[in-house]
Amino acid sequence: DAGITQSPRHKVTETGTPVTLRCHQTENHRYMYWYRQDPGHGLRLIHYSYGVKDTDKGEVSDGYSVSRSKTEDFLLTLESATSSQTSVYFCAISPRLQETQYFGPGTRLLVL
Amino acid sequence: KNEVEQSPQNLTAQEGEFITINCSYSVGISALHWLQQHPGGGIVSLFMLSSGKKKHGRLIATINIQEKHSSLHITASHPRDSAVYICAVAENTGNQFYFGTGTSLTVIP
Numbered sequence: 001d002a003g004i005t006q007s008p009r010h011k012v013t014e015t016g017t018p019v020t021l022r023c024h025q026t027e028n029h030r031y032m033y034w035y036r037q038d039p040g041h042g043l044r045l046i047h048y049s050y051g052v053k054d055t056d057k058g059e060v061s062d063g064y065s066v067s068r069s070k071t072e073d074f075l076l077t078l079e080s081a082t083s084s085q086t087s088v089y090f091c092a093i094s095p096r097l098q099e100t101q102y103f104g105p106g107t108r109l110l111v112l
Numbered sequence: 113k114n115e116v117e118q119s120p121q122n123l124t125a126q127e128g129e130f131i132t133i134n135c136s137y138s139v140g141i142s143a144l145h146w147l148q149q150h151p152g153g154g155i156v157s158l159f160m161l162s163s164g165k166k167k168h169g170r171l172i173a174t175i176n177i178q179e180k181h182s183s184l185h186i187t188a189s190h191p192r193d194s195a196v197y198i199c200a201v202a203e204n205t206g207n208q209f210y211f212g213t214g215t216s217l218t219v220i221p
Contacts, residue, residue, distance in 0.1 A: 033209075042116075042198065043211040056207065090155065098142050098202035098209075103155035 003027050006091050006104040014112050019078040021107050023091030025071075031094045032074040033101065034058075034066060036087040043090065049074055050097065081111045115139050118199050118212035125219050131186040133215045135199030138180065142204040146173050146184050149196040149214065158184075158197075189219045 003026030013019050023032060033048040045058030047066040055066050063085060065077045078085055088108050092101040119134045135144070146158040159166050159173040161182075166173050170189075175182040186193055199212040 040213060042213040043200070043209075045209055048207065059208065088153065092155075097207060100145065100157045100160045101209075102157065103147075106153050106155075 004091060004093055004102055004104040006089075006107050008107060009105065010108045012110045012112065013081050015082055016080050019081050019109065019111075021076040021089055021091075021109070023074040023076070023093075023104055025074075025093045027093060027095075027102070028071060029093040029095045029102075030071075031097055031101075032068065033092040033094075034064070034074065034076045035090045035092065036060065036085075037090060037106075038087050046076065046089075081109075083111050085109065086111045114212075115203075115210035116199055116201055116212040118197075118215050120215060121213070122216045123218070125189050125217070127190060127219055127221050129189050129219075131189050131193075131217065131219075133184045133197050133199075133217070135182045135184070135212055136180060137182075137199075137201045137210070139201065139210065140204045141177075141180075141201040143202045144175055144182050145200040145202070146182075147198040147200060149198060151195065155198070186217075191219045191221050194218050 005024050007022045034046040035043045037043050044060045046064050049055045049068040067075045088106050090106050091104040094101045117136045143162045145160050149155045161175050170187045172185040196214040196216050198214045
């Protein structure tokens with residue numbers, strides 16, 4: 001298995017509070033991705049990174065920001081969580097764009 | 113608008129049956145991926161293909177670029193194959209991945 005971890009694995013928070021999810025990899029892959037998975041929608045790309053300090057928006061980026069200060073860490077921040085951001089969040093990594101992605105175990109976020 | 117459509121959404125099979133899951137897409141692609149998501153939630157990449165056919169054990173994936181269609185076949189299905197199978201495409205004009213909503217497979221002993 002690719003060395004990719006996510007923290008926390010579960011989180012319950014209240015509307016309006018900031019939340020940061022962390023993705024950590026030990027594979028030195030250049031590309032890192034954040035997805036959310038919701039019933040009826042499948043996986044949807046939130047943001048991705050193509051290098052340290054290089055990020056770009058995905059399909060559903062509104063309400064989310066990201067940062068990548070080190071190759072191994074990619075942070076996803078919900079500045080002010082809303083109930084619509086209740087979801088399962090997956091991080092993924094790949095050595096090159098559009099190649100096989102390796103997924104983390106996921107983070108279940110509940111916003112009350 | 114769904115760039116990737118999978119069928120069927122749900123599938124129940126008896127152990128040993130031959131299974132086919134279909135994926136159709138509407139965008140130009142550089143590659144198509146088949147993923148497996150286990151009941152515990154973990155996602156594993158099964159195949160990446162841009163043409164022809166690939167085989168790994170009892171799993172076979174095919175793609176027809178002209179028809180924008182791919183199939184995932186499972187031969188001699190087993191209860192441990194029970195999972196959600198997800199089709200994803202890498203768009204060839206940019207940086208987007210599009211995912212289908214998945215096919216939930218249950219194989220009964």
